[in-house]
Amino acid sequence: MNSYLIRNVSILGAAPTDLLIRDGVVVETGTGLSASDATVIDADGLVALPGLVDLHTHLREPGREDAETVETGSRAAALGGYTAVCAMANTSPVADTAGVVEQVWRLGREAGLVDVQPIGAVTVGLAGERLAELGAMAESAARVRIFSDDGHCVADPRLMRRALEYVKAFDGIIAQHAEEPRLTEGAQMHEGEVSTRLGLTGWPAVAEEAIIARDVLLAEHVGSRLHICHVSTAGSVEVLRHAKARGVRVTAEVTPHHLLLTDTRAETYDPVFKVNPPLRTATDIAALRAALVDGVIDIIATDHAPHAVEDKECEWAYARPGMLGLETALSIALDVLGPQWDLIAERMSRTPARIAGLTEHGHDPAPGAPATLTLVDPAARRVIEPAELASRSRNTPYARMTLPGRIVATFLRGEATVLDGKALK
Numbered sequence: 001m002n003s004y005l006i007r008n009v010s011i012l013g014a015a016p017t018d019l020l021i022r023d024g025v026v027v028e029t030g031t032g033l034s035a036s037d038a039t040v041i042d043a044d045g046l047v048a049l050p051g052l053v054d055l056h057t058h059l060r061e062p063g064r065e066d067a068e069t070v071e072t073g074s075r076a077a078a079l080g081g082y083t084a085v086c087a088m089a090n091t092s093p094v095a096d097t098a099g100v101v102e103q104v105w106r107l108g109r110e111a112g113l114v115d116v117q118p119i120g121a122v123t124v125g126l127a128g129e130r131l132a133e134l135g136a137m138a139e140s141a142a143r144v145r146i147f148s149d150d151g152h153c154v155a156d157p158r159l160m161r162r163a164l165e166y167v168k169a170f171d172g173i174i175a176q177h178a179e180e181p182r183l184t185e186g187a188q189m190h191e192g193e194v195s196t197r198l199g200l201t202g203w204p205a206v207a208e209e210a211i212i213a214r215d216v217l218l219a220e221h222v223g224s225r226l227h228i229c230h231v232s233t234a235g236s237v238e239v240l241r242h243a244k245a246r247g248v249r250v251t252a253e254v255t256p257h258h259l260l261l262t263d264t265r266a267e268t269y270d271p272v273f274k275v276n277p278p279l280r281t282a283t284d285i286a287a288l289r290a291a292l293v294d295g296v297i298d299i300i301a302t303d304h305a306p307h308a309v310e311d312k313e314c315e316w317a318y319a320r321p322g323m324l325g326l327e328t329a330l331s332i333a334l335d336v337l338g339p340q341w342d343l344i345a346e347r348m349s350r351t352p353a354r355i356a357g358l359t360e361h362g363h364d365p366a367p368g369a370p371a372t373l374t375l376v377d378p379a380a381r382r383v384i385e386p387a388e389l390a391s392r393s394r395n396t397p398y399a400r401m402t403l404p405g406r407i408v409a410t411f412l413r414g415e416a417t418v419l420d421g422k423a424l425k
């Protein structure tokens, strides 16, 4: 295995130190270290963070390898500072059997850029009618612990209750895409002043809030773990605050785009801004940011949703919802939170690792910890050029925007996956 001596790095914003990586772990920190066998990395001005963990990534394989593969998505993740991603189940075929989750898990190991942890579907084919083989997926080589029909809501309350009860046996989690489908039929964007003006059918905030309210009550009733995907409204934050105060075992994520972009982007009719749940208002953004700081929202998750050109460069109404996220998430977090490194590590690494049970991830770089970390240049600014992204798709909402921060290097168990801002595989 390679050894690395990282010189003058600031661990989570602390005074610069040297950091020695050997045999997959951080063996020593301190000033003036030497190691003749190690590759030296000059990290003046760089900040070391625990490798980022994404609880919500769409990798599109199997089925839509034209939009992304496990390998291209893994590369995008490593370049974004990630060392682990949880791969959503809405592939084709759906990841609703032990066979499919094992396939995704194996492809992740073969790519070797990040740990790919498959998420299993809650219901067969995401159809919301019968439970998938949750136990078999949990017992498979992929050891699935998170189940989600993301893209679809588990709308039937009895099925949701059964799923919550079932996963208790192996301390699993149901990650809900909170969208009451009867309230969003034909919806194209957030329901509000902008949708009225544009004449587009609205997706009301209450469609999300009603499901979250129902599900925190169900989770409390059966004593199970619930996770809420991509929370997007101020009202959802209040429901979650109430549930957490009652001691309900609920966690929640917010995406970078819901922390930054508003529904006014729809005025361009550029489908790159079409996403589910939709971009909301400045009031929602303010509430989501405050909740991320005070902990009512536990983590930032990307909802990286690559789409092929023909699914995005068409009329708004026909475009698929979703936007890229892995290669820009840390920059958006820096933009929104500033250099609050401990908070960024908590929301993007330690807590998502804990929720997903990824015990090798989420450790601050310190002697004895796995060398699973990323180096960020916070002073760098970069212009986002879609053609330069490693993702196989191009649907970034940040095209030609200048964003702060750049990932310089990423290490997974002591091996570099990214150096000098370039993927090594």
Ligand SMILES: NC(=O)N[C@@H](CC(=O)O)C(=O)O
Binding pocket: 058, 090, 150, 151, 152, 177, 274, 275, 276, 277, 303, 305, 306, 320, 321, 322, 323
């Ligand atoms: N977030 C999105 O806008 N899209 C997701 C699924 C979904 O949540 O609709 C996708 O898989 O493309």
